[in-house]
Amino acid sequence: xxxxxxxxxxxxxxxxxxxxxxxxxxxxxxxxxxxxxxxxxxxxxxxxxxxxxxxxxxxxxxxxxxxxxxxxxxxxxxxxxxxxxxxxxxxxxxxxxxxxxxxxxxxxxxxxxxxxxxxxxxxxxxxxxxxxxxxxxxxxxxxxxxxxxxxxxxxxxxxxxxxxxxxxxxxxxxxxxxxxxxxxxxxxxxx
Numbered sequence: 001x002x003x004x005x006x007x008x009x010x011x012x013x014x015x016x017x018x019x020x021x022x023x024x025x026x027x028x029x030x031x032x033x034x035x036x037x038x039x040x041x042x043x044x045x046x047x048x049x050x051x052x053x054x055x056x057x058x059x060x061x062x063x064x065x066x067x068x069x070x071x072x073x074x075x076x077x078x079x080x081x082x083x084x085x086x087x088x089x090x091x092x093x094x095x096x097x098x099x100x101x102x103x104x105x106x107x108x109x110x111x112x113x114x115x116x117x118x119x120x121x122x123x124x125x126x127x128x129x130x131x132x133x134x135x136x137x138x139x140x141x142x143x144x145x146x147x148x149x150x151x152x153x154x155x156x157x158x159x160x161x162x163x164x165x166x167x168x169x170x171x172x173x174x175x176x177x178x179x180x181x182x183x184x185x186x187x188x189x190x191x
Contacts, residue, residue: 044093046122052178055173068097075087079162091149092147093189095116096111096145104127105129107126130161138162143166145158
């Protein structure tokens with residue numbers, strides 16, 4: 001009987017040990033390396049559709065700064081009006097970097113006086129200024145990024161509430177894992 005108890009006890013200890021190790025690995029990956037995010041809304045169409053699932057790389061920006069064209073996940077600014085306590089994160093594309101002057105005019109985005117060619121936007125998509133960008137050209141501070149959604153008519157972004165700070169960036173979107181027909185790495189935007 002004691003032998004049977006030892007076998008059963010050993011079996012359950014192996015299961016508990018496996019679960020603890022698996023949870024530990026999951027927590028390390030989730031907290032420090034990458035994190036899943038769901039797209040909510042139309043702001044990034046056609047690049048990302050509502051209810052798609054993405055993986056966010058949380059370590060790249062520890063060794064380098066974000067680049068223009070990268071899609072990032074960041075904590076929504078207070079001005080975005082997210083309900084308190086929801087931990088609201090946004091998915092947007094970086095168009096202006098620290099130190100650059102950005103101006104949004106009807107029809108496009110200008111960086112340091114040159115129109116940004118945005119090949120990822122569908123033909124005919126018009127970019128309108130918002131409450132923040134209607135003030136004219138704005139120069140980004142040393143830790144600020146100007147971010148916009150690809151679906152400009154349905155996006156609450158820097159055009160409305162201003163630039164985001166580097167400390168609010170969770171990470172860079174690098175992989176789409178849902179829906180199954182669209183699984184894959186996110187292509188780098190080239191300007």
